[in-house]
Amino acid sequence: MKPVTSIFDLENLARERLPAVIFDYVHGGAEQEITVQRNLDDMKALALRQHDLRDVSERTLAVTMAGDAARIPLAIAPTGLAGLTWANGECEEAKAAADFGVPYCLSTMSICTIEDVAAATGKPFWFQLYLMKQREVNESLIRRARDAGCSALVLTLDLHVQGKRWADAKNGLSIPPRLTLSNGMDIVKHPRWLLGMARSKRRTFGNLEGEVKKARNVSALSEWVESQFDPSFDLDTVKWVRKLWDRKLILKGIMHPDDARLALDVGADAIIVSNHGGRQLDGAPSSISVLPGIADAVGGRIEVFFDGGIRTGADIIKALGRGARACLSGRACLYGLAANGREGVACALKLLEEELNDCMALTGITDLGQVEPGVVTAQPSL
Numbered sequence: 001m002k003p004v005t006s007i008f009d010l011e012n013l014a015r016e017r018l019p020a021v022i023f024d025y026v027h028g029g030a031e032q033e034i035t036v037q038r039n040l041d042d043m044k045a046l047a048l049r050q051h052d053l054r055d056v057s058e059r060t061l062a063v064t065m066a067g068d069a070a071r072i073p074l075a076i077a078p079t080g081l082a083g084l085t086w087a088n089g090e091c092e093e094a095k096a097a098a099d100f101g102v103p104y105c106l107s108t109m110s111i112c113t114i115e116d117v118a119a120a121t122g123k124p125f126w127f128q129l130y131l132m133k134q135r136e137v138n139e140s141l142i143r144r145a146r147d148a149g150c151s152a153l154v155l156t157l158d159l160h161v162q163g164k165r166w167a168d169a170k171n172g173l174s175i176p177p178r179l180t181l182s183n184g185m186d187i188v189k190h191p192r193w194l195l196g197m198a199r200s201k202r203r204t205f206g207n208l209e210g211e212v213k214k215a216r217n218v219s220a221l222s223e224w225v226e227s228q229f230d231p232s233f234d235l236d237t238v239k240w241v242r243k244l245w246d247r248k249l250i251l252k253g254i255m256h257p258d259d260a261r262l263a264l265d266v267g268a269d270a271i272i273v274s275n276h277g278g279r280q281l282d283g284a285p286s287s288i289s290v291l292p293g294i295a296d297a298v299g300g301r302i303e304v305f306f307d308g309g310i311r312t313g314a315d316i317i318k319a320l321g322r323g324a325r326a327c328l329s330g331r332a333c334l335y336g337l338a339a340n341g342r343e344g345v346a347c348a349l350k351l352l353e354e355e356l357n358d359c360m361a362l363t364g365i366t367d368l369g370q371v372e373p374g375v376v377t378a379q380p381s382l
């Protein structure tokens with residue numbers, strides 16, 4: 001592998017290794033990708049307060065997230081179809097997270113199943129649930145997550161309909177990817193990826209395969225999935241899930257202080273301030289811009305996590321300085337997985353840790369459990 005000095009190098013390696021249809025799926029977002037760009041731009045625009053006259057020789061990076069130990073304030077975010085970037089990708093990503101010591105969250109839309117990941121790591125992980133219209137499927141997924149020892153259920157709130165991803169539609173993304181006239185040449189030019197897929201245990205929505213009796217083949221399963229996103233999802237739906245799940249419940253996709261207050265009312269243990277990495281509502285504000293208002297509304301009563309645009313360790317400090325307890329990373333770890341499997345994910349986590357550690361030293365922070373307000377500011381005008 002070429003020398004990797006940052007997440008951006010992993011992104012470039014992922015771009016080289018993956019066929020465009022898969023890279024665009026990972027990298028892109030909804031419609032014009034306004035919100036994808038806002039997440040990155042607004043993060044970059046924030047300034048860090050430099051503090052030099054402090055002894056920072058002892059620094060504590062570890063925190064807990066929903067009761068689970070995290071060596072750095074970061075969990076791996078749920079990403080559907082991660083297993084299309086690397087053979088048995090979700091298992092590899094989960095193993096890297098377990099070795100490193102951060103929580104891993106498996107998506108409902110993964111290629112590997114809940115049971116595959118449990119067997120691969122032997123450690124508790126988080127399971128992300130998309131509520132399907134067919135309620136028995138949700139009940140079954142929740143039961144399976146409990147039986148597999150998942151310590152937290154992450155309920156995603158922002159999928160009443162699926163955001164339109166123009167690149168995926170143009171590239172003819174299908175599950176599993178099919179050779180078509182338009183993408184055939186490109187896929188064939190990526191033999192390492194093709195070989196990896198040939199070695200993969202599964203190639204479709206692993207968690208749902210056995211649940212949907214009438215979906216006798218893969219294309220029927222994909223059609224079923226598309227028909228299952230539920231526009232009637234509301235607070236009562238969340239209450240229904242809360243009754244079924246007695247371990248930690250984390251609500252993902254909070255972008256407004258009112259929704260954060262409702263999360264308190266329904267007994268959530270934590271929330272994730274997230275716009276789905278800009279893959280749902282194009283035009284939504286960046287998640288870092290709404291974080292302080294939401295953290296204020298919650299007032300420390302439950303844990304506030306953040307995702308959207310984490311590409312460096314400094315970005316983690318920026319989120320903590322604006323009120324998050326910890327962050328999740330979607331693309332940064334996925335680029336690592338696509339670049340070099342489990343080792344690539346380990347590399348992404350190590351890079352973020354090193355950058356975080358350096359950033360703490362230069363901003364005078366010794367304990368990430370206690371980042372004072374004022375560490376993050378708007379860039380002063382000249």
Ligand SMILES: Cc1cc2nc3c(=O)[nH]c(=O)nc-3n(C[C@H](O)[C@H](O)[C@H](O)COP(=O)(O)O)c2cc1C
Pocket residue numbers: 025026027039077078079080081107108109128156252274275276277278279307308309310328329330331332334
């Ligand atoms: C390829 C991809 C697939 C995703 N799939 C899911 C998913 O299945 N469930 C979910 O709740 N969020 C999903 N997300 C959103 C992530 O969990 C997370 O909110 C987002 O990636 C954070 O932004 P970042 O990529 O800039 O870190 C996905 C994101 C990406 C990039």
